[in-house]
Amino acid sequence: xxxxxxxxxxxxxxxxxxxxxxxxxxxxxxxxxxxxxxxxxxxxxxxxxxxxxxxxxxxxxxxxxxxxxxxxxxxxxxxxxxxxxxxxxxxxxxxxxxxxxxxxxxxxxxxxxxxxxxxxxxxxxxxxxxxxxxxxxxxxxxxxxxxxxxxxxxxxxxxxxxxxxxxxxxxxxxxxxxxxxxxxxxxxx
Numbered sequence: 001x002x003x004x005x006x007x008x009x010x011x012x013x014x015x016x017x018x019x020x021x022x023x024x025x026x027x028x029x030x031x032x033x034x035x036x037x038x039x040x041x042x043x044x045x046x047x048x049x050x051x052x053x054x055x056x057x058x059x060x061x062x063x064x065x066x067x068x069x070x071x072x073x074x075x076x077x078x079x080x081x082x083x084x085x086x087x088x089x090x091x092x093x094x095x096x097x098x099x100x101x102x103x104x105x106x107x108x109x110x111x112x113x114x115x116x117x118x119x120x121x122x123x124x125x126x127x128x129x130x131x132x133x134x135x136x137x138x139x140x141x142x143x144x145x146x147x148x149x150x151x152x153x154x155x156x157x158x159x160x161x162x163x164x165x166x167x168x169x170x171x172x173x174x175x176x177x178x179x180x181x182x183x184x185x186x187x188x189x
Contacts, residue, residue: 033078033081034081035082037076037083039063039064040064041074041083042062042063042064043059043061043062043074044060044061044063045059045061045097045098046058046059046060046061046097047059047099047101047111049101049102050103051103051107051109051138052138053078053079053080054076054077054142054145055075055076055078056073056074056109056133056135056147057073057075057076058073058099058101058111058133059073059096059097059099059111060097072085072086072088072147073086073088073133073147074086075142075145077141077142083142084142084143084145086145086147088133088149089146089148090148090149090150091149091150091151092149093111093129093131093149093151094116094129096111096115096116096127097114098113098115098162099113099114099129099161100112100113100160100163100165100174101133102165102167103167104167107134107135107136108133108134108135109132109133109135110130110131110132110133110165110167111129111130111131111132112129112130112131112157112165112172113127113128113129113130113159113163113174114126114127114129114160114161115127126159126160127161128154128157128158128159128160130151130152130154130157131149131150131152132149132150133148133149134147134150135147136148160174160176163175163176164176
């Protein structure tokens with residue numbers, strides 16, 4: 001029986017930070033968080049959105065290669081080193097991965113595009129789904145946090161996956177797509 005290398009333990013359920021190193025040089029260095037996630041909660045192709053001391057991890061595919069797609073989320077309390085699995089209330093969106101998510105005013109996260117669990121001969125198609133996740137209970141702490149999904153009706157929203165998005169002056173700037181060319185568009189929220 002071989003001995004497991006301690007540096008490989010919880011490989012997929014580890015949160016690490018890129019932070020300024022404690023040395024006198026201005027280099028950045030990766031630092032491991034003082035806690036590990038349950039490997040069953042680990043995922044890939046998800047989004048992370050920071051709001052205060054919390055990181056909201058939305059969607060993604062199970063890292064255990066079960067091809068399970070997630071519509072819900074996980075919230076990590078960076079201050080206390082704790083985390084909690086969260087379900088979305090409201091109309092449940094299609095499970096997403098390779099989508100974008102941006103923090104927006106009043107404790108909201110705007111989710112756009114990605115790939116969903118539907119598709120045809122060539123697998124899942126890019127989605128034009130747009131939703132707002134409203135977060136409640138932030139002031140009361142981790143155990144009180146709840147997520148509610150609301151669909152947003154948009155005009156001429158293009159299906160996208162493998163793109164990035166950012167909120168600027170009350171507009172969502174979207175860049176990239178799942179095709180060879182890149183394009184840039186601004187969508188009013």
